[in-house]
Amino acid sequence: MKALSIRNLTKTYANGNQALKGIDLSVDAGDFYALLGPNGAGKTTAIGIVTSLVNKSSGEVEIFGHNIDRDIEAAKICIGLVPQEINLNLWEGVQDIVMNQAGYYGLGRKLAHERTEKYLRALRLWDRRKDVARSLSGGMKRRLMIARALVHEPRLLMLDEPTAGVDIEIRRSMWNFLTEINNAGTTIILTTHYLEEAESLCRHVAIIDDGTIIEDARMSTVLRKLQREVFVLSLSQALEQAPTLDGFETRVLPDCELEVAIGPGHTLNELFQQLSERHIDVVSLRNKANRLEELFMRLVQNNQGDGEEAA
Numbered sequence: 001m002k003a004l005s006i007r008n009l010t011k012t013y014a015n016g017n018q019a020l021k022g023i024d025l026s027v028d029a030g031d032f033y034a035l036l037g038p039n040g041a042g043k044t045t046a047i048g049i050v051t052s053l054v055n056k057s058s059g060e061v062e063i064f065g066h067n068i069d070r071d072i073e074a075a076k077i078c079i080g081l082v083p084q085e086i087n088l089n090l091w092e093g094v095q096d097i098v099m100n101q102a103g104y105y106g107l108g109r110k111l112a113h114e115r116t117e118k119y120l121r122a123l124r125l126w127d128r129r130k131d132v133a134r135s136l137s138g139g140m141k142r143r144l145m146i147a148r149a150l151v152h153e154p155r156l157l158m159l160d161e162p163t164a165g166v167d168i169e170i171r172r173s174m175w176n177f178l179t180e181i182n183n184a185g186t187t188i189i190l191t192t193h194y195l196e197e198a199e200s201l202c203r204h205v206a207i208i209d210d211g212t213i214i215e216d217a218r219m220s221t222v223l224r225k226l227q228r229e230v231f232v233l234s235l236s237q238a239l240e241q242a243p244t245l246d247g248f249e250t251r252v253l254p255d256c257e258l259e260v261a262i263g264p265g266h267t268l269n270e271l272f273q274q275l276s277e278r279h280i281d282v283v284s285l286r287n288k289a290n291r292l293e294e295l296f297m298r299l300v301q302n303n304q305g306d307g308e309e310a311a
Helices: 043-050 072-077 094-104 109-122 137-152 169-181 195-200 219-223 268-275 291-310
Strands: 002-012 017-030 031-037 058-063 079-082 156-159 189-190 203-207 211-219 231-234 248-253 255-264 284-288
Touching: 002 043, 017 043, 017 189, 017 203, 017 211, 031 043, 031 169, 031 195, 043 058, 043 156, 043 189, 058 109, 072 079, 072 094, 079 137, 094 109, 094 137, 094 231, 109 137, 156 268, 169 189, 169 195, 169 284, 189 195, 195 268, 203 219, 211 219, 219 231, 231 268, 248 268, 255 268
Parallel strands: 031 189, 031 203, 079 156, 156 189
Antiparallel strands: 002 017, 002 058, 203 211, 231 255, 231 284, 248 255
């Protein structure tokens, strides 16, 4: 069954900006799907239409078979949304925020309390349940938004840039949690600027640029279009010499940093596993070059080449 089916979806805003130019997208139930693209590509507009926050210009959208034009209430019950911007009531208590969300979906008080405790514990926020949201760190606010989105246990969870501005430790704990709920059956659609995040989590990826889907394939297929990626890792302790890692080239840099080149057929998960086995603690990670930008350039050039041949 399809968790999400989008057919010829368009959106033109009042100022004439055509944000979506007839996109098609199909996400299987149980999949972990990435929607990638630069700022202004149309990712957030597409999410907004699916979640009924933005009116489409034309096209069809179905969520688990429920058409948003004919059966919007049933479609909305299937969805949990974690938006890009933090939109919590910052003066409200952590537990109250999740409990109130449960009430919006008609959960009884006993079940609402059980679910609230379940997800606040899972996201390591139960000890802060009596605190007001404004007292939380940025990463905690992001996790609270995920708990709020999950309290009615939607079949489809949509995350719009959920780890923006979050440090690597919190980001990886969020990755682990999202993987767990996906393995338990929740379909997840993730928008992100971080190709490494999509690579670590997602099985399929669609890439959108200027309102058009320019790639829609398995993650492994898309990654084969990149030849070699280089990352700079900040470590908790300096290394005297570069570690020998199977499938990776390494070079020690000043200031507790390690440069790692990843060749075709190898992933960040493999890298982190080998570093962990050698007790090398990674504090943060950054691209030495923008992999996503490189991928966009390759895909756009390929598309332009195909268009010229067709002409």
